[in-house]
Amino acid sequence: MTTTRTEKPERGTKNAERGKPNEKQANLSSVASVSCFAESVTQRPVPETGNEMDRRGFIQLLGAGILVTVFEGIADAQRSSRSGGGSGGGRGRNVSARIHIGEDGVITVMTGKIEMGQGARAELTQSAAEELHVPPDSIRMVMGDTHLCPDDGTTAGSRTTPSTVPAVRQAAAAARMLLIGLACKQWGVAENSVEVRDGVITHPPSNRTVTFAELAKSGAAAKALDQPAPPGVSVTPVKEWKVMGTSYARPNRRDLVTGAHKFPSDLILPNMLHGKVLRPPSYGAKLLSIDLEPAKAMKDVVVLREGDFVGVAAPTTFQATQALKAIAETAKWESAPHPSSTEVYDYLRQRVRSKRDLENPFANEMGKAAKVLKQTYRTAYIQHAPAETRTALAEWKDGHLTVWTCTQAPFGYHSELGRAFQLPSERVRVIVPDFGCGFGGKHTAESAIEAARLARAAGRPVSVKWTREEEFTWAYFRPAAVIEIEAGLDEKGQIAVWHFININSGAAAVQTPYRIAHNNCRYVPSDTPLRQGSYRTLAATANNFARECMMDELAAAAGADPLDFRLAHLDNDRIRAVLEEAARQFDWRGRRKQKRAPGTGIGLACGTEKASVVAACVEISVDEAKNEIVVKKVTEVFEAGTVVNPENLRKQVIGCILMGLGGALREEMIFEGGKMLNASFGKYLVPRFKDVPELDIHLRNWPGMEPVGGGETPIIAIAPAIANAVFDATGRRIRQMPIKLSAAKPGQTT
Amino acid sequence: MDITITFTVNGKAATVTTDPQRPLLDILREDLQLTGTKYGCGEGFCGVCTVLMDGKRTLACITPAKDADKKAIVTIEGLADGDKLHPVQEAFLAEGAMQCGYCTPGMILTTVALLREHPQPTEAEILNWMDGNICRCNNYPNILNAVRRAVREARR
Numbered sequence: 001m002t003t004t005r006t007e008k009p010e011r012g013t014k015n016a017e018r019g020k021p022n023e024k025q026a027n028l029s030s031v032a033s034v035s036c037f038a039e040s041v042t043q044r045p046v047p048e049t050g051n052e053m054d055r056r057g058f059i060q061l062l063g064a065g066i067l068v069t070v071f072e073g074i075a076d077a078q079r080s081s082r083s084g085g086g087s088g089g090g091r092g093r094n095v096s097a098r099i100h101i102g103e104d105g106v107i108t109v110m111t112g113k114i115e116m117g118q119g120a121r122a123e124l125t126q127s128a129a130e131e132l133h134v135p136p137d138s139i140r141m142v143m144g145d146t147h148l149c150p151d152d153g154t155t156a157g158s159r160t161t162p163s164t165v166p167a168v169r170q171a172a173a174a175a176r177m178l179l180i181g182l183a184c185k186q187w188g189v190a191e192n193s194v195e196v197r198d199g200v201i202t203h204p205p206s207n208r209t210v211t212f213a214e215l216a217k218s219g220a221a222a223k224a225l226d227q228p229a230p231p232g233v234s235v236t237p238v239k240e241w242k243v244m245g246t247s248y249a250r251p252n253r254r255d256l257v258t259g260a261h262k263f264p265s266d267l268i269l270p271n272m273l274h275g276k277v278l279r280p281p282s283y284g285a286k287l288l289s290i291d292l293e294p295a296k297a298m299k300d301v302v303v304l305r306e307g308d309f310v311g312v313a314a315p316t317t318f319q320a321t322q323a324l325k326a327i328a329e330t331a332k333w334e335s336a337p338h339p340s341s342t343e344v345y346d347y348l349r350q351r352v353r354s355k356r357d358l359e360n361p362f363a364n365e366m367g368k369a370a371k372v373l374k375q376t377y378r379t380a381y382i383q384h385a386p387a388e389t390r391t392a393l394a395e396w397k398d399g400h401l402t403v404w405t406c407t408q409a410p411f412g413y414h415s416e417l418g419r420a421f422q423l424p425s426e427r428v429r430v431i432v433p434d435f436g437c438g439f440g441g442k443h444t445a446e447s448a449i450e451a452a453r454l455a456r457a458a459g460r461p462v463s464v465k466w467t468r469e470e471e472f473t474w475a476y477f478r479p480a481a482v483i484e485i486e487a488g489l490d491e492k493g494q495i496a497v498w499h500f501i502n503i504n505s506g507a508a509a510v511q512t513p514y515r516i517a518h519n520n521c522r523y524v525p526s527d528t529p530l531r532q533g534s535y536r537t538l539a540a541t542a543n544n545f546a547r548e549c550m551m552d553e554l555a556a557a558a559g560a561d562p563l564d565f566r567l568a569h570l571d572n573d574r575i576r577a578v579l580e581e582a583a584r585q586f587d588w589r590g591r592r593k594q595k596r597a598p599g600t601g602i603g604l605a606c607g608t609e610k611a612s613v614v615a616a617c618v619e620i621s622v623d624e625a626k627n628e629i630v631v632k633k634v635t636e637v638f639e640a641g642t643v644v645n646p647e648n649l650r651k652q653v654i655g656c657i658l659m660g661l662g663g664a665l666r667e668e669m670i671f672e673g674g675k676m677l678n679a680s681f682g683k684y685l686v687p688r689f690k691d692v693p694e695l696d697i698h699l700r701n702w703p704g705m706e707p708v709g710g711g712e713t714p715i716i717a718i719a720p721a722i723a724n725a726v727f728d729a730t731g732r733r734i735r736q737m738p739i740k741l742s743a744a745k746p747g748q749t750t
Numbered sequence: 751m752d753i754t755i756t757f758t759v760n761g762k763a764a765t766v767t768t769d770p771q772r773p774l775l776d777i778l779r780e781d782l783q784l785t786g787t788k789y790g791c792g793e794g795f796c797g798v799c800t801v802l803m804d805g806k807r808t809l810a811c812i813t814p815a816k817d818a819d820k821k822a823i824v825t826i827e828g829l830a831d832g833d834k835l836h837p838v839q840e841a842f843l844a845e846g847a848m849q850c851g852y853c854t855p856g857m858i859l860t861t862v863a864l865l866r867e868h869p870q871p872t873e874a875e876i877l878n879w880m881d882g883n884i885c886r887c888n889n890y891p892n893i894l895n896a897v898r899r900a901v902r903e904a905r906r
Binding site for chain 1 (some may be wrong): 780781784786788789791792795796798825826827829830835842843846851853855877883886887888889890892893894
């Protein structure tokens with residue numbers, strides 16, 4: 001780790017606007033700040049850090065002060081595998097500018113992670129404040145700007161807490177130690193004789209004090225700060241946390257209740273046009289011909305055709321929509337065959353990449369089992385349906401492309417845009433203001449590329465905002481799955497053989513956490529007829545649904561209680577603790593002994609993914625006449641190591657449970673003839689206020705274990721717990737998500 | 751054929767010449783640059799475009815320009831009195847009733863309209879009233895707490 005003291009800007013150089021940290025944040029992510037960067041973009045020397053912004057640019061933007069750069073391992077698996085194009089988003093450097101300590105006392109922390117409602121802004125602010133020993137409100141967190149921020153990898157896989165929190169803590173702790181070293185050197189005192197609180201270093205014996213801001217100003221410090229930081233900087237132990245571990249609220253929350261926050265879709269540039277893109281009438285349809293004249297004849301409308309890409313841009317969304325409609329009516333298409341949503345499971349099963357991978361290597365052992373169960377489970381294609389649809393604003397200036405957009409992968413977009421427009425890295429900049437929801441659905445740059453194409457053609461900035469129908473039809477989907485399970489019980493009622501195949505949806509949580517002697521779990525790719533990609537826990541929801549439903553089926557076959565049966569196969573202490581607590585809080589054993597009212601049932605499920613653990617117990621009722629399942633109560637226990645922010649984690653757990661209700665009970669894309677038939681919130685029914693059951697949430701803190709991410713795994717227990725409760729209520733096993741009573745007839749148990 | 755409509759937005763007079771069918775949402779966001787009102791579905795199913803029109807809860811995405819003529823519109827930008835937040839905004843802050851915050855302006859204005867039409871709503875009335883608004887972060891419990899808090903505050 002090294003630090004560099006930035007020099008004061010030359011007279012007349014425009015500094016970043018002064019103001020409160022939150023106001024500064026708003027400026028940084030707003031269009032108004034663009035001009036601050038123009039000079040550094042065009043005259044930039046080769047950057048010495050992983051950030052695109054060079055040192056001079058930082059000074060111009062952030063003001064005079066100390067820029068702390070950090071060596072960071074590029075071996076980080078997420079960074080190398082998930083960012084676009086190679087390590088560090090194609091950068092290949094491992095020095096990141098992470099923290100700027102301004103002479104004005106404002107501390108700026110930079111991260112390539114983004115905020116979409118999951119709480120990263122608060123959590124990373126807490127992390128920096130904890131280690132710097134400053135109030136969190138004195139920190140300005142700059143996120144998701146490829147020009148300023150180090151590439152921290154895609155905001156996905158629950159990686160912010162286990163990867164980026166430690167990176168920020170390390171940098172902040174090292175910065176604090178450097179500042180302490182500076183003060184002690186000036187005073188000629190030992191480093192262990194000073195205290196740091198609220199950004200002030202104090203030497204109690206001599207009553208001397210100095211602020212971080214004063215140190216940042218100290219010219220004599222420059223040379224000392226060029227030296228590498230002392231190695232092995234330790235971070236604050238959990239028991240001494242003051243800011244981490246508290247429910248610090250999102251720093252820019254006030255702007256969310258006043259409407260002042262600018263989401264990517266809210267940005268307006270002078271001269272900006274609104275873009276619309278021609279979509280095929282069905283999946284795979286090929287454009288044969290189109291007449292662009294009706295749109296060209298319209299006032300102020302820009303029309304672009306580049307191969308199969310046809311788009312328009314106009315001064316208002318309404319005009320753009322009308323222009324697009326006018327030419328769409330002239331388009332001739334050649335359609336392509338496409339399976340329907342009812343045919344899709346057979347389609348996926350038939351097209352597995354390797355039929356051999358479906359075979360059970362333990363067929364012999366299965367032959368020895370006392371009882372064998374063989375079942376197939378299915379999960380549907382569903383949409384993320386983020387609050388804010390895909391949106392991007394693109395501007396070209398002097399051969400440089402800047403895109404403001406909502407994405408979980410700013411550096412991935414940066415690479416995609418570079419490839420799409422044959423631009424070198426330094427000529428592309430992606431800026432991600434805090435945006436409206438992702439859930440794993442915003443990793444691909446289509447709207448950014450569309451906006452950039454139209455902006456290039458128009459010679460003006462263009463904003464492209466997908467409609468809800470486009471989002472439901474052309475964004476990628478959570479993959480459908482066909483899951484085949486064959487399991488054998490021995491004479492004692494223990495699972496002896498387990499053969500589990502996930503076709504198409506992925507490997508997340510495909511491995512069973514249960515102790516089984518002969519165990520084969522595998523993900524087998526297939527040929528998806530729809531674009532598919534990441535989702536909250538990706539395939540873990542499907543895999544855990546199938547496994548936890550099958551565990552219930554096996555428990556019934558063994559004549560055991562579902563809780564006892566699971567515990568008898570569980571060695572993992574964390575899962576046992578979470579499952580037992582959920583059962584205790586729900587009074588599982590007491591309720592199992594009681595006779596349930598007709599049409600009501602209880603069920604449980606547990607699971608682990610991304611190093612965190614969850615268990616849920618649910619109470620449901622069924623209304624056969626209405627063909628409806630109502631979830632009345634959910635008790636869920638979740639554990640993700642040491643809790644960094646209890647209130648935020650609680651919100652993530654609740655968000656997962658309720659979002660999970662959608663996929664469990666209703667959400668499914670319905671398509672036929674290549675057309676999506678329910679691409680609307682009127683037909684695709686996401687959870688609403690009235691769907692909220694009684695919630696009994698328990699967060700287990702597992703002290704001594706490093707914090708891990710909690711925004712995904714709490715979703716995986718809800719669906720199987722409901723399906724198991726439906727069996728309890730009706731005696732019917734429903735082996736599909738969404739769980740629909742109509743999928744199994746009364747009396748049908750196998 | 752464009753028409754000219756005259757209305758007030760957050761107490762200020764505005765005159766817009768536009769297509770009569772153009773959504774009020776677009777006029778607010780694109781012509782008046784009041785972007786606190788959001789696009790969510792364009793069909794009136796999600797409530798993120800909620801504004802008050804003559805004090806009544808109105809979905810701006812399905813309100814054509816011609817229907818806004820001579821009306822008084824209030825958007826999220828018009829709720830606070832300078833730096834002093836509206837009590838419903840305060841209630842949402844106090845209860846942490848936002849995650850990504852995209853649905854928040856619509857939720858707040860829907861709550862303001864609720865309190866106007868049902869100053870002392872029952873729990874069932876709250877649920878019925880709010881059910882048209884979607885929160886994709888599924889922060890419903892905190893939002894309900896904010897609505898209940900706002901109801902309590904309004905009773906004082």
